[in-house]
Amino acid sequence: MQDMVENGGRRTQLLRGVLDLCLLTVMAEGPAYGYEMTRRLGARGLSMVGEGSIYPLLGRLERDGLVDTHRAASDGGPPRKYYELSSLGRKALREGVFEWETTRDAVDAALGLTATEVTA
Amino acid sequence: MNSFVAACRREWRRLGVPEAVANEMASDLQADLAEAEADGVSPEEVLGNGYFDPEGFAASWATARGVVAGSPRPETGDPHRPWARLSATLVCGVAALVGLVVVVAGRQSSTAVAGVAFRRSAVPGMPSVPGVLVEPQKLFMAHHGAAFALVGGVLLLAGLAGLAVILLVWRPWRGRGRGPSPDRDIGMPSYL
Numbered sequence: 001m002q003d004m005v006e007n008g009g010r011r012t013q014l015l016r017g018v019l020d021l022c023l024l025t026v027m028a029e030g031p032a033y034g035y036e037m038t039r040r041l042g043a044r045g046l047s048m049v050g051e052g053s054i055y056p057l058l059g060r061l062e063r064d065g066l067v068d069t070h071r072a073a074s075d076g077g078p079p080r081k082y083y084e085l086s087s088l089g090r091k092a093l094r095e096g097v098f099e100w101e102t103t104r105d106a107v108d109a110a111l112g113l114t115a116t117e118v119t120a
Numbered sequence: 121m122n123s124f125v126a127a128c129r130r131e132w133r134r135l136g137v138p139e140a141v142a143n144e145m146a147s148d149l150q151a152d153l154a155e156a157e158a159d160g161v162s163p164e165e166v167l168g169n170g171y172f173d174p175e176g177f178a179a180s181w182a183t184a185r186g187v188v189a190g191s192p193r194p195e196t197g198d199p200h201r202p203w204a205r206l207s208a209t210l211v212c213g214v215a216a217l218v219g220l221v222v223v224v225a226g227r228q229s230s231t232a233v234a235g236v237a238f239r240r241s242a243v244p245g246m247p248s249v250p251g252v253l254v255e256p257q258k259l260f261m262a263h264h265g266a267a268f269a270l271v272g273g274v275l276l277l278a279g280l281a282g283l284a285v286i287l288l289v290w291r292p293w294r295g296r297g298r299g300p301s302p303d304r305d306i307g308m309p310s311y312l
Binding site for chain 2: 033034035038042047048049050051052053054055056057058059060062063074077078080081
């Protein structure tokens with residue numbers, strides 16, 4: 001546990017469990033290519049430095065049918081692969097967000113109880 | 121070409137990723153890295169930890185897309201193939217059971233004929249005519265009982281041998297999920 005705290009492993013593990021939801025969320029704003037999604041995540045305060053890459057995850061989302069893809073010209077650049085939510089992806093996002101909120105609330109409650117016990 | 125992208129291409133070639141797919145991934149990666157550079161964004165921000173391990177990154181991406189040649193697609197990547205195993209178990213089990221039934225029936229048929237020879241007539245008032253009431257199928261079994269027992273024995277042995285082989289190959293007592301995952305097969309870090 002000490003290693004996990006010192007090496008920032010906890011953040012990585014937490015992010016690993018929800019990065020797919022983050023990607024689906026930024027895709028819900030509109031179709032985006034890989035780097036565009038990195039930008040959108042960054043705008044929400046989520047940096048990928050020191051974390052996993054989004055590319056394998058995008059491949060997995062595509063393979064699982066949660067995103068649709070098409071190639072189109074980007075602004076002044078070469079054609080890019082755009083990802084957008086499929087109907088299955090929207091459903092997965094709704095369910096995932098619900099699971100996240102449920103888990104987060106339970107953890108918040110547990111941590112709040114612990115904090116009370118520690119400070120008492 | 122960016123050296124990172126070049127390293128990825130080499131890895132995709134090594135893994136047998138179809139050329140068209142590799143071209144597409146390389147093109148997207150190249151364009152993303154060029155755009156990030158123009159924005160003053162570090163490659164690490166785009167690639168995460170994969171930036172420090174291009175081969176692992178490339179393998180991870182290709183595997184996630186299910187385009188690595190010779191490896192099972194991740195969604196069907198259970199190394200134990202449960203349906204095939206279940207079907208084989210069912211076939212061998214049925215063969216063993218049928219074999220057992222045939223062996224027992226073949227053995228009983230010869231004694232059944234002897235019993236039938238002393239059966240009495242079921243019609244009141246009619247004299248008993250031993251041997252007349254023998255049923256044709258029982259006679260057939262009596263004459264061919266040995267052959268049936270032989271066929272049944274072969275079926276039984278084949279079924280049991282099949283079950284033994286399945287148990288040896290599957291080894292359920294070692295627990296599920298001990299086999300390497302498709303990701304580990306190609307020796308890559310688990311980025312996601």
